[in-house]
Amino acid sequence: MSSMNPLRRLSLQAAAALVAGLALPLRALAAWNKEAFQAKSAADALKSLGVASSAESKDVVIEAPQIAENGAVVPIEITSNVPNTKSIALVIEKNPFPLAAKFDFAEGAAPYVKVNVKVGESSFVRVLAEAGGKFYSASKEIKVTIGGCGG
Amino acid sequence: MRLPAVFLLVFLFAAPGAFAQDSKKEIEKYQRMIADSSPAELFELQGEELWKKPQGPRKVSLERCDLGLGAGVLKGAYAQLPRYFKDADRVMDLETRLLFCMTTLQGRDRAETTRTVFGTADKPSEMEVLSAYIAGLSRGVKLAAGTTQPKEKQAYALGKQLFFHRAGPWDFSCASCHGEAGKRIRMQELPALGKPEYARPVVATWPAYRVSTSEMRTMQWRMNDCYRQMRYPEPEFASDATVAIITFLSVNARGEPYRGPGTKR
Amino acid sequence: MRAILFFAAVVLSSPAPAQDVTGVLKRDFHARGQATMDRVEQDALQRVCTEFADQPPAELAKLLEADQMKTLVFPAGSLLGDWKRGEAIAQSGRGATWLDPKNAPAGGSCYNCHQLSPQEASYGTIGPSLLRFGKLRGNGPEIQKYVYGKIYNAKAYNLCSQMPRLGQSGTLTEQQIKDLVALLLDPESPVNK
Amino acid sequence: MAEPMKIRATLKGDLCDVRVLMVHPMETGLRKDTNGAVVPAHFIQEMTVKVNGRTVIEGQISQAVSRNPVFSFRLNGVKAGDKLEIAWLDNKGERSQTETAIA
Numbered sequence: 001m002s003s004m005n006p007l008r009r010l011s012l013q014a015a016a017a018l019v020a021g022l023a024l025p026l027r028a029l030a031a032w033n034k035e036a037f038q039a040k041s042a043a044d045a046l047k048s049l050g051v052a053s054s055a056e057s058k059d060v061v062i063e064a065p066q067i068a069e070n071g072a073v074v075p076i077e078i079t080s081n082v083p084n085t086k087s088i089a090l091v092i093e094k095n096p097f098p099l100a101a102k103f104d105f106a107e108g109a110a111p112y113v114k115v116n117v118k119v120g121e122s123s124f125v126r127v128l129a130e131a132g133g134k135f136y137s138a139s140k141e142i143k144v145t146i147g148g149c150g151g
Numbered sequence: 152m153r154l155p156a157v158f159l160l161v162f163l164f165a166a167p168g169a170f171a172q173d174s175k176k177e178i179e180k181y182q183r184m185i186a187d188s189s190p191a192e193l194f195e196l197q198g199e200e201l202w203k204k205p206q207g208p209r210k211v212s213l214e215r216c217d218l219g220l221g222a223g224v225l226k227g228a229y230a231q232l233p234r235y236f237k238d239a240d241r242v243m244d245l246e247t248r249l250l251f252c253m254t255t256l257q258g259r260d261r262a263e264t265t266r267t268v269f270g271t272a273d274k275p276s277e278m279e280v281l282s283a284y285i286a287g288l289s290r291g292v293k294l295a296a297g298t299t300q301p302k303e304k305q306a307y308a309l310g311k312q313l314f315f316h317r318a319g320p321w322d323f324s325c326a327s328c329h330g331e332a333g334k335r336i337r338m339q340e341l342p343a344l345g346k347p348e349y350a351r352p353v354v355a356t357w358p359a360y361r362v363s364t365s366e367m368r369t370m371q372w373r374m375n376d377c378y379r380q381m382r383y384p385e386p387e388f389a390s391d392a393t394v395a396i397i398t399f400l401s402v403n404a405r406g407e408p409y410r411g412p413g414t415k416r
Numbered sequence: 417m418r419a420i421l422f423f424a425a426v427v428l429s430s431p432a433p434a435q436d437v438t439g440v441l442k443r444d445f446h447a448r449g450q451a452t453m454d455r456v457e458q459d460a461l462q463r464v465c466t467e468f469a470d471q472p473p474a475e476l477a478k479l480l481e482a483d484q485m486k487t488l489v490f491p492a493g494s495l496l497g498d499w500k501r502g503e504a505i506a507q508s509g510r511g512a513t514w515l516d517p518k519n520a521p522a523g524g525s526c527y528n529c530h531q532l533s534p535q536e537a538s539y540g541t542i543g544p545s546l547l548r549f550g551k552l553r554g555n556g557p558e559i560q561k562y563v564y565g566k567i568y569n570a571k572a573y574n575l576c577s578q579m580p581r582l583g584q585s586g587t588l589t590e591q592q593i594k595d596l597v598a599l600l601l602d603p604e605s606p607v608n609k
Numbered sequence: 610m611a612e613p614m615k616i617r618a619t620l621k622g623d624l625c626d627v628r629v630l631m632v633h634p635m636e637t638g639l640r641k642d643t644n645g646a647v648v649p650a651h652f653i654q655e656m657t658v659k660v661n662g663r664t665v666i667e668g669q670i671s672q673a674v675s676r677n678p679v680f681s682f683r684l685n686g687v688k689a690g691d692k693l694e695i696a697w698l699d700n701k702g703e704r705s706q707t708e709t710a711i712a
Contacts, residue, residue: 032654037671065181067174069338069416073362073675075184092673096639100673107686109658109665110624114681116188117673118637145338145538147363147416149380149528150509151516174537190630190677196613197632272634272648272676309435315469316437317462319455320512320587321580322571324466328542336528336540365676378445382512384455385448392444 036099042091042126045099049089054128054135057082062127062140068119071144077114080129080136085111087130094123119144178338182416189414191283191360194367198284201277207257216252218245218285229289230409233306233398234297242297242306244397245285246278246371247389268388269372272365279367282358282412289409294354296401303398306391310399313392314345323381325396339416347403354404356413363416370397451514461571470576477575484572487584488565495560495597502599503606505592506532512587522587524567524596529579532599533606542578550601551608563597614707618693625684625711627658629695630677637672653678656697660687687711 036048046054063077078088088111089102095118105111111129119125119142126139203212218228219236233244239251246268253264270276297303314325325344328336332343342349358369374393378386386393441456461480464472472480504523511522526532529542532549553559566573568583582588588596599605615630631653638650650672658666666682684693689712696706 032669037654037669065177065184067177067338068181069178070363072365073185074181075188077184077681095673096637097671097673099671101668101670103669104667106663106665106667108660108663108684110683110685112681112683113668114188114679115670116185116675116679118675119673143537146507146527147337147538148339148509149336149525150507150523151380151511151513151525188628188679188681190632190679192615193613193630193632193677196615200613272636305435309437309440312435312437313440315466316441317466318438318441318458320585322462322465323578323580327578334540334542336542337538341542362675379451379513379515382451382455383441384445384451384453385514387444387446390444392440395440 033102036102037097039099040097042093042098045091045097046089046128049099049102049128051089051128051135054137057129057136057138060127060129060136060138062125062138064125064140064142066141067143067145069145069147071119071121073116074119074142074144075114075116076125078112078127080111080127080131082111082129082131082136085129085131087111088113089128089130090115090117091126091128092117092119092123093126095120174338182414185362185416186414189360191367191412191414192287194280194283194360194412195287196284197275198280198282198287201281202284207253207259209256209258211257213249213252213256213281216249216256218248225285225288227289227292229286230292231295231297233303233394233401235300235302240302241391242300242302242394242398244370244389244394244401245282246369247394249278249281250389265388269368269375270366276366278371279358279369282369283367286358286409286411290411292409294351294401294404294407294409296398296405298402298405306395306398307402309391310395310397311345313396314399319381319383321382323383325377325381327381344400345403347405350400350403351407354401355407355409356411356415358411359413359415361415367412368415370400449514450512450516450518461575465576468576472575481572481575484569484575484581484584487569487581488572489568489583490561490564491590491594495557495564495594496555496602497591497594497596497598499595499598499602499605499607501592502595502597503533505588505595506599507536512585521589521592524582524588524592525580526596534609535606546600546607549607550603550605553601555601555603560597560601563600564593567593567596614695614697614705616693616695616707616709618709618711620687620689620711623686623688625687625693627682627684627693629680629682631679631697631705632677633697633699635672635674635676635678651699651701653697653699656680656695658682658684659692659694659696660684661692662694 036045039045039048059081061079068074080088087102087104090100091098092100100117101115103113122143124139124141126137129136203214205212215222219231219234220228229245233242235242250264253259254261267274267276268278270279317324328341329344334341342353344350358367361368371388371393374396375386438456438458445456447453506524506526508523509525509528510516527536527539529540531539531545531547569581570577570579571581583593600607613632617628619626633653634651636648636651640648642648652672653670656668657664691711692708693711694708698704
């Protein structure tokens with residue numbers, strides 16, 4: 001592929017931001033990250049989450065149907081087998097606000113979540129797991145079909 | 152993103168036969184996953200609260216409502232509906248009977264109790280949440296709609312006739328879509344509801360949480376929305392016609408253990 | 417022939433053997449939006465298809481198909497419209513229900529029952545696949561006329577077909593049907609690629 | 610808010626599968642009602658899962674989560690009788706909280 005991977009492109013932007021001293025301040029846990037959730041592109045959302053770069057990893061597992069009969073409810077099950085995972089973020093690339101959820105896990109909880117989400121149109125979903133200050137990612141395409149009589 | 156776009160094109164133009172096979176499997180997976188993470192139970196909880204809530208001019212709950220097994224008996228009651236009720240001298244399905252109890256027992260006005268029979272985000276339907284609760288108390292009980300009383304026989308016969316009756320601007324009958332096995336509308340498999348083997352799993356899982364509207368829906372709603380899409384005028388809620396078709400389907404499904412409320416697209 | 421017609425006449429004029437379904441519909445249904453109560457009145461074709469469970473005697477079917485054929489109105493000139501608009505009409509399942517505004521253009525609901533463009537994987541199977549329809553049959557005036565007529569009134573060709581009479585019922589306009597003809601026959605249409 | 614929340618916690622050894630059902634419209638702010646008026650955004654933004662008073666999961670979610678949300682989580686190092694609390698807060702400041710003993 002000649003086109004640059006958007007995540008790599010993003011990582012360059014983030015690196016530039018770091019150099020310029022514009023990295024986001026650390027936030028108090030669980031205060032709703034308005035900037036990230038209101039971002040209109042996956043790249044902007046990840047930037048707001050402080051994801052500078054990520055590595056594709058088989059240890060991040062997404063279980064979801066490849067075809068959804070209705071985009072209003074699409075079950076997505078996420079497991080991170082990366083040791084010491086402290087958070088998981090779910091991004092639905094083509095949704096109007098791509099960041100769908102972020103979960104922080106403390107000792108006593110496995111880095112696992114299953115959630116039903118809305119997927120507006122056929123889209124890639126991307127999961128980022130954070131462990132040891134690094135991000136590990138996986139993605140999966142979900143096709144949303146037109147169902148029923150459509151009347 | 153360029154890469155997925157190219158991938159998508161290749162994917163779409165691949166052999167349609169193989170695609171159909173894979174899509175069937177993937178859709179089954181989708182259906183399994185939505186059933187596993189269904190909020191249907193919440194409606195059962197809400198329904199229980201509503202069942203016990205005093206309402207209407209008499210300020211009484213529905214707890215003395217007789218659904219066919221005696222006043223207040225809920226266990227297994229849904230599974231034996233529709234059936235003939237002597238006090239009303241007609242065959243009733245669950246919602247028709249609930250309406251009867253609301254108007255007689257609670258003394259409520261028919262117009263008020265039927266204002267919102269099919270719920271929306273801001274206006275939930277009493278009928279839908281009550282149905283979820285009551286149906287849930289028949290889980291594991293074999294479906295046994297009435298077949299012996301003359302009016303039950305009449306309802307079944309009328310339901311069967313309605314099922315095959317063609318009318319409306321599009322010349323549709325129920326059987327236009329549900330007459331032949333192995334057909335689909337878009338990706339949805341169409342159960343041939345006139346035959347027991349297809350009626351059984353369907354009737355055993357209504358009422359159902361419909362993900363497309365994120366509402367609990369009942370058989371009365373299913374009749375209503377089918378007739379809408381058949382381009383007919385609107386059937387009256389709890390009318391003899393709707394109860395007759397529901398009787399036809401439920402009798403076809405007799406013997407199947409109830410396992411709802413289900414979850415559907 | 418005469419015997420069959422006589423039989424049909426008896427069937428159609430005698431009171432329904434079980435219950436009068438049209439009477440039940442009149443009693444238990446009500447008008448809503450554009451779905452007025454006249455919609456429950458059966459015409460002769462609907463009565464015959466109901467009575468014979470969609471398998472009318474061949475002679476009777478031929479006679480009634482000829483009646484339906486008389487409803488066909490063909491516009492002058494080419495019947496090939498714009499396949500791109502045709503694709504949108506084929507995709508849409510809206511129109512003619514009690515929720516649809518009366519004057520909003522309806523869709524044809526084609527994908528509900530037929531496979532057409534290979535790009536659309538979500539298609540129904542109540543009707544036959546129409547993939548490569550024009551590629552297999554060409555797009556001359558005869559086939560244009562057949563496709564237009566079939567969409568306008570499918571019952572002129574097969575009396576108890578499950579396909580709606582989309583033109584005759586007033587669901588689709590002449591231009592919309594031409595656009596659907598193009599979707600099926602235009603060599604540039606994805607159906608024929 | 611009296612809207613019910615339902616927790617189901619299934620203990621297997623010292624592992625616990627938790628499933629929670631919530632009643633919430635999860636309005637996106639993009640949907641139009643039958644009169645064509647835009648329905649304002651109304652959705653859960655934050656949720657916490659606590660075991661014996663200690664926070665083990667903190668979630669931030671968007672309007673992309675489906676109406677009547679359902680979540681599953683997995684806890685470890687828990688035993689029968691531990692107190693499980695789940696709470697949420699939405700964009701209008703409404704809250705709901707429920708607790709159960711792990712059995």
